[in-house]
Amino acid sequence: xxxxxxxxxxxxxxxxxxxxIWHFRYRKPIRLKNCALTSCASINSLVLDDCxxxxxxxxxxxxxxxxxxxxxxxxxxxxxxxxxxxxSEGSIVDAKKLHGKLLTLGFGADYRIGARFxxxxxxxxxxxxxxxxxxxxxxxxxxxxxWNLLLSGxxxxxxxxxxxxxxxxxxxxxxxxxxxTFSEVLQACSDSKVAFSFRDVEQIHAxxxxxxxxxxxxVSNRLIDLYSxxxxxxxxxxxxxxxxxxxxxxxxxxxxxxxxxxxxxDAILLYKDMRKFGVIPTPYVFSSVTSASTKIExxxxxxxxHASIYKWGLLSNVFxxxxxxxxxxxxxxxxxxxxxxxxxxxxxxxxxxxxxxxxSLKGFSDKALQLFxxxxxxxxxPDCVTIASLLGACASLGALQKGRQLHSYxxxxxxxxxxxxxxxxxxxxxxxxxxxxxxxxxxxxxxENTVLWNVMLVGYxxxxxxxxxxxxxxxxxxxxxxxxxxxxxCAGIQALDQGQQIHxxxxxxxxxxxxxxxxxxxxxxxxxxxxxxxxxxxxxIDTKDIISWNGLVSGFAQSGFYEExxxxxxxxxxxxxxANMFTYxxxxxxxxxxxxxxxGKQIHARIVKTGYNGETEASNVLITLLQCGEEGFRY
DNA sequence: ATAGGGTTAG
Numbered sequence: 170x171x172x173x174x175x176x177x178x179x180x181x182x183x184x185x186x187x188x189x190i191w192h193f194r195y196r197k198p199i200r201l202k203n204c205a206l207t208s209c210a211s212i213n214s215l216v217l218d219d220c221x222x223x224x225x226x227x228x229x230x231x232x233x234x235x236x237x238x239x240x241x242x243x244x245x246x247x248x249x250x251x252x253x254x255x256x257s258e259g260s261i262v263d264a265k266k267l268h269g270k271l272l273t274l275g276f277g278a279d280y281r282i283g284a285r286f287x288x289x290x291x292x293x294x295x296x297x298x299x300x301x302x303x304x305x306x307x308x309x310x311x312x313x314x315x316w317n318l319l320l321s322g323x324x325x326x327x328x329x330x331x332x333x334x335x336x337x338x339x340x341x342x343x344x345x346x347x348x349x350t351f352s353e354v355l356q357a358c359s360d361s362k363v364a365f366s367f368r369d370v371e372q373i374h375a376x377x378x379x380x381x382x383x384x385x386x387x388v389s390n391r392l393i394d395l396y397s398x399x400x401x402x403x404x405x406x407x408x409x410x411x412x413x414x415x416x417x418x419x420x421x422x423x424x425x426x427x428x429x430x431x432x433x434x435d436a437i438l439l440y441k442d443m444r445k446f447g448v449i450p451t452p453y454v455f456s457s458v459t460s461a462s463t464k465i466e467x468x469x470x471x472x473x474x475h476a477s478i479y480k481w482g483l484l485s486n487v488f489x490x491x492x493x494x495x496x497x498x499x500x501x502x503x504x505x506x507x508x509x510x511x512x513x514x515x516x517x518x519x520x521x522x523x524x525x526x527x528x529s530l531k532g533f534s535d536k537a538l539q540l541f542x543x544x545x546x547x548x549x550x551p552d553c554v555t556i557a558s559l560l561g562a563c564a565s566l567g568a569l570q571k572g573r574q575l576h577s578y579x580x581x582x583x584x585x586x587x588x589x590x591x592x593x594x595x596x597x598x599x600x601x602x603x604x605x606x607x608x609x610x611x612x613x614x615x616x617e618n619t620v621l622w623n624v625m626l627v628g629y630x631x632x633x634x635x636x637x638x639x640x641x642x643x644x645x646x647x648x649x650x651x652x653x654x655x656x657x658x659c660a661g662i663q664a665l666d667q668g669q670q671i672h673x674x675x676x677x678x679x680x681x682x683x684x685x686x687x688x689x690x691x692x693x694x695x696x697x698x699x700x701x702x703x704x705x706x707x708x709x710i711d712t713k714d715i716i717s718w719n720g721l722v723s724g725f726a727q728s729g730f731y732e733e734x735x736x737x738x739x740x741x742x743x744x745x746x747x748a749n750m751f752t753y754x755x756x757x758x759x760x761x762x763x764x765x766x767x768x769g770k771q772i773h774a775r776i777v778k779t780g781y782n783g784e785t786e787a788s789n790v791l792i793t794l795l796q797c798g799e800e801g802f803r804y
Numbered sequence: 805a806t807a808g809g810g811t812t813a814g
Binding site for chain 2: 421490517523556558560564588619626691
């Protein structure tokens with residue numbers, strides 16, 4: 170709204186005597202009488218009376234841009250008011266008409282009018298018109314706010330390439346960017362699909378410092394984000410630590426930076442620091458930190474977080490509670506996960522997906538499928554993530570029929586082009602031994618999807634190795650899981666040379682430090698009876714997990730080094746490592762083979778204690794052990 | 805502006 174005074178001075182400054190103007194009430198043009206403007210109450214009242222309400226405030230919507238037979242008595246200020254009227258009514262069509270008229274009237278070069286149109290076009294998303302107006306402005310009048318307007322327009326439309334081009338043009342034309350400029354530019358860089366090299370980000374950083382904007386909060390926050398998104402989290406940390414003033418977003422940016430770069434421990438330490446500094450945690454903080462503790466399975470910390478979240482009254486936040494559902498699911502506390510789920514006042518697709526994937530992963534496939542039914546009854550639509558989890562559940566259940574239903578659901582919903590859905594579908598058919606469908610599916614899919622090769626490689630055992638060669642013949646690069654699976658396949662047929670060769674290839678491909686490949690190598694040596702090499706490979710792994718240990722135990726057990734296998738099993742026990750069903754299976758089998766009833770019984774006791782006695786693999790071998798014939802041994 | 809869920813592996 171514009172005050173009465175502005176309109177007054179507007180009319181005073183205009184030489185409008187004897188001209189025709191549009192009368193808004195009569196809806197027709199009238200000619201202004203020959204009277205002195207300073208005392209021209211008639212003109213003022215003529216227009217103003219119609220435009221003012223009781224509170225003497227001007228409503229632009231009453232003014233309509235149909236000023237006829239204009240000879241130029243109305244200046245740009247008047248047109249700016251008219252433009253405001255178009256804007257307040259949101260009528261881009263009117264604005265465009267007016268623009269056309271102004272151009273014919275010769276107002277095109279007027280900076281203020283141009284800037285206003287720029288604003289209108291950017292706000293309405295008509296960026297090509299915006300760009301036209303921008304280019305038609307005399308270059309001397311294009312100040313940084315014009316540039317920023319244009320930048321923010323393209324940034325909102327996610328045209329990041331244009332944003333970056335405009336930015337470099339801006340620098341070339343010697344316009345000084347301000348914090349708004351960098352805020353948009355950094356945002357565009359972060360959203361861009363293209364990865365930035367360290368040098369790229371550093372150059373942007375240097376520019377920021379050159380223009381003296383290093384202390385601006387929004388700039389630093391986005392810089393932290395940009396460094397992190399491209400994997401340079403240590404530089405993010407540097408920026409964060411150099412900040413004199415931080416706001417809540419700075420902490421969140423740093424937290425999520427650590428989370429994005431698998432630095433969960435750092436994220437958790439940062440959270441503790443943040444609390445020490447007395448920063449009030451936001452939902453963003455809790456969803457990030459909870460997710461970080463999920464990833465490293467820090468269940469105790471997760472419980473503490475749950476308590477804090479409750480204390481801050483943030484359980485009603487969907488993001489936060491979803492993170493909690495995932496936390497409890499992944500740590501195996503499905504009852505707690507279900508409890509959080511049940512108490513959520515609002516649920517979204519991710520809420521369902523979190524619990525469904527948790528149930529599927531932990532073997533509660535039936536429950537996962539039931540929850541899927543429930544989800545369909547609610548108005549929420551299952552998506553790729555839902556289907557992928559459920560396909561996993563079906564694969565482990567061997568539920569081919571249900572899996573096929575999901576397949577047709579996914580086809581109807583248009584989800585089948587998703588590469589992860591493809592992977593889990595193929596895995597379903599392979600695990601359910603529907604070789605024909607699996608083969609057809611594989612041949613009909615994109616060759617570049619390495620997961621599909623891996624699924625085939627694993628599922629087809631020895632045949633898999635041939636496929637692995639074929640993959641290489643096609644020039645498709647394998648990934649760490651492909652190499653690991655191929656090496657394991659070699660282990661299975663005790664093809665040491667071939668396995669070593671593939672390992673050498675993986676090193677050439679840059680996977681020399683990969684965990685999965687290291688574990689596979691342990692298994693290869695152990696399975697081929699190379700005890701010392703196996704231990705050497707084992708020692709090379711810096712963070713040994715149960716799979717590393719299993720490589721030794723099951724490898725030795727399968728190659729007939731039963732005592733060795735049992736020794737490793739005892740060591741594992743002493744080291745306080747949690748065995749799983751594969752470990753127990755191999756250990757019991759080793760004990761059975763050398764009829765070591767005493768150790769067999771000990772293992773049995775632990776199996777019962779850990780609840781793995783429901784697992785067929787260990788139980789079957791226990792029965793074998795029983796058949797070895799020790800009296801009094803009962804399963 | 806910054807946050808949560810999915811496939812292959814022994």
